Amino acid sequence: MASKDLPHYTVPSLTPQDGAKVAAILQSRLNALNDLALTLKHIHWNVVGPHFIAVHEMIDPQVDAVRLMVDAIAERIATLGVAPVGTPGALVKARTWDDYAIGRATTIEHLGALDEVYIGIITDHRQAASDTEDLDTVTNDLLVGHLHELELFHWFVRAHLESVGGALSTEGATTEKGAAAAAGKAE
Known part of the structure; x- marks a missing residue:
């Protein structure tokens, strides 16, 4: 990274190069989580069927939590001396x-x-958590905390797709459309 692209400051104990590297990792997570928040809201608006209200109401707290994650990541990027990009x-x-x-x-x-x-x-x-583990413990801790919530939300989703025996209706699917079709067939 060229010195003109490095932040003028970063957090104590990190070099500007490491601060920029951590910020770049976080920027990719900021993009992904912003996209997730929008996707969750899209799902909230577009679900239909007998379990509508349960899923409709399950999604909103996930949206709120993901938006908080987005804010925390953007603020960490700024703390590292880099401007977060959220457009x-x-x-x-x-x-x-x-x-x-x-x-x-x-x-x-x-x-x-x-x-x-x-x-x-x-x-x-x-x-991203693995990539920041040796670079910045504060960022790593932030990401690990997010993983706890994201995995919990994933469990909420999977509980709807799981049989009593533990088999997932989406087993073997590798795309969203494929998983949707597999889950729909099992319904």
Whole structure:
């Protein structure tokens, strides 16, 4: 990274290079969590079917919690001396995943797709936590705390997709549409 791209300051005990590296890791999580908050709200508005109210009301606290995560990450980026970027255009330009592809659908189809979304979010969040473990314990602690909540929300989703024997209706699915279809068939 060129010295002109480094922050003028960062937190004590980190070099500007390490501060910039941690901020870049966090920026990718900021993008992903902003996208997740919007996706969750989209699901909240577009679920239909017999379990509508249960899922509709389950999603809003997740939206609120993810928005708090977004704010904490953006503030940590700023604390590291880097400007967090939270504009929609920047998010779309930087993201490496496809836009959520399910519109109006049954609760179980949305939950099947959301299972895949959470798998991606949690996997990438775990990698970010691992990548910051030796660089910055404060950032690592922030990410690990987020993982606790994200994994809890994922469990809430999976409980709707699980049989009494523990089998997931989305087992083997690798895309949101595939998971939605598999969950819908099992309904």
